[in-house]
Amino acid sequence: MSDAAVAFAPNWLVVRIATLGRLGLFFALVSLHVARPWRQWRVTLAQIHFIGTRSLTVIAVAGGFVGMVVALQFYDTLVRFGSVSLLGAAVGLSLIRELAPVLTALIVIGRAGSAMCAEIGIMRSDNQIDALECMAIDPYGYLIAPRFIATLISVPLLTAIFNVVGIAGGWFIGGVIFGISEGSYFAGIADSVLPRDVLMDVVKSCSFSLIIVWICTGKGYLLHLDHRPAFGAEGVSRTTTDAVVASSITVLFADFIISALML
């Protein structure tokens, strides 16, 4: 954008374009490191443990309850039409196509995305990232790329676990509470869930994981370039809130786009 165009453009637009540009450049630089040989495997494993293993409980609990609620809602509707045999299909499709990838992404944003943003933001604020650079350690390779790889591995696996626990939760309501036969519930899922539904689940979870890690690490890493003075506790907390809001909205937007393209 020329200087004249910048002078006439509203400030909020210039700020947004500058932020997008920085995040784009950040993504390009991280991609170069992710594509390189996997040198930081220790850091990556630690991040997989943090993002994946330590999110297991909350994902399992959320998956179980969501599966049960979905089953309750569908049972109440299907029983009016005498179609309770479709409960398995309804629960399976809702979870696999939509609820599991979106809710897993939102949970990971709240639990791990915010922590990643705050940790990297504090590192930026306390000169720890400058210190890494001065030690000839590339922060993109050491700090960011392992988080990208770890998120890309963890989130699809967490989504799969959400699906399994959710389906089990649905079976608990349908089979144990309302007495629908086990065979009918699981056969309904096997018959109705097609490979393209599973593909949609995988595409969504991979896309969401990329969105989460890109926005959350990018916001923290670029904290010092924020258009508002952003150092210190206030700056880190504000940036973390921004990252959570921006990544949540982007995930929901991407969910709509992917659904529209794949359905």
Place this chain on the structure above:
Amino acid sequence: MSTTAETAASHPVALEVRGLSSSFGKLRVLDGIDFSVRQEEIFVIMGESGAGKTTLLRHVLGLAAPDTGEIDLLGSPLHPATRKSLFALRKKMGVAFQHGALINSMSVLDNIELPLRQNTKLDRSTIRIMSRMKLEMMNLGGFEDYMPAQLSGGMLKRAGLARAVVMDPRILFFDEPSAGLDPVTAAELDGLILQLRDALKMTIIVVTHALESAVKIADRIMIIGNGGIRAIGTLEEIRKSPDTYIQSLLERRTLDRDVDGDAYLERLTANLDE
């Protein structure tokens, strides 16, 4: 000038800065800075708060690009330079940050080992021994497993210094070694800086406010202010400077500053409607 400093004067140049200028928006912080530092010299950069010491340091470390100017470090261009050559140069330098800048999530020993693990192919036990040697040198033996949050300000600085010298760099940068420390700890750090130069033959560049520390360790001092170099030379040369600002700094007197009455009033009454 000390004997070591006289020897240093005959050494090749370790750092050379030519015509360096830097701005924050419309504010010119540094304007046409030229200086050089010889190998095995302890060179102290002084100046009041906001004079541009940290900005100058960031340029010299390659953390920020100046508006104009050239920087050569150990015979290679630091600015302009490619990222690859910058990282190659950084393996020859160590930086001790004001507050240590240790990685919070790692123990003290892991922090010290980090540059060796990332930049060398040494085996684990060699790395451990080298790191513990540096910790012992900084009187931090026994604190290996402590986390940075458990250390005092002085210990953080010493741990940061241990990490900065663990690769035996040829040039060491130290930002505000005495800031926020009691006189005894500050004196200990000054002693460590002298020890590092004498034992490891390092070139050391120190940015500080502390006059006592500068007097004790410096071979040469550079005082910056108003965007430029106000004085540069040995302590004796600096003391002879007729500049009232330099004399105020050395004698710790307050400076009678010229006040622009109109500008002062304008600042007081600015944005009253908001």
